[in-house]
Amino acid sequence: MIFIYFIILTLPAYLIRFSIFGLKTNLMDIFLILFLGGWFLRKILRGEKIKESFLRVRGFLLPAILLLSGVSLAVFKSSDIFVSLGIFKSWFILPVLFFIAASDIVKTEKQKISVLRVWFFSGIAVALLGFVYYFLGEITYDGRLKMFFLSPNHLAMFLAGPFIAGLWFLLEEKGRLKMVYVGLGVFFIGMALFFTKSLGGFSAILIAVLFLIFSEFKTIIAH
Structure with missing residues (x-):
């Protein structure tokens, strides 16, 4: 593990x-x-x-x-x-x-969630580093954040997965304090994504969010 x-x-x-x-x-x-x-x-x-x-x-x-x-x-x-x-x-x-x-x-539900959690944390770490790049003016000629990735789109696709994992944790986590921590993480990653100005990244996230909402709605209906 x-x-x-x-x-x-x-x-x-x-x-x-x-x-x-x-x-x-x-x-x-x-x-x-x-x-x-x-x-x-x-x-x-x-x-x-x-x-x-x-x-x-x-x-x-x-x-x-x-x-x-x-x-x-x-x-x-x-x-x-x-x-x-x-x-x-x-x-x-x-x-x-x-x-x-x-x-x-990775076999148990707990192990799978822990892998998702690490993925989410990796996204937060990259996003926070991205803020340093952005505020130091280390951006592309058209004002997009790319950091050490090959392009802003590459960075956006890297952050999209952890962002979606964070949204899932927001739906699943119990406890106000945990939700605050997760919410901050989602916000940080979301801001870094915004700085990339990547239409492809935004589109992928939108599709994933719709899927999450649909899955959650099906779960509520089933109960």
């Missing part, structure tokens, strides 16, 4: 890029490979079958296989196969394997 928390907290590490024998990679790839290697070794030492971990997410496997098959064809038709393999590894292979391994470790 600790390594899963670490990976969530260090997601921007994908921005630290380098090459190994001509293959493009980044620091997050290294973290994921270490995590997957440790998970695989633990399964072997415990005498557990890897197959069972894949079966646990079998509803996800067919779409994942179809996606990976389609992308792999594009990779081998690419004019620069090393660049394409690097993208394939970082954007598809490692995230899919991480999801399978994490699903094998």
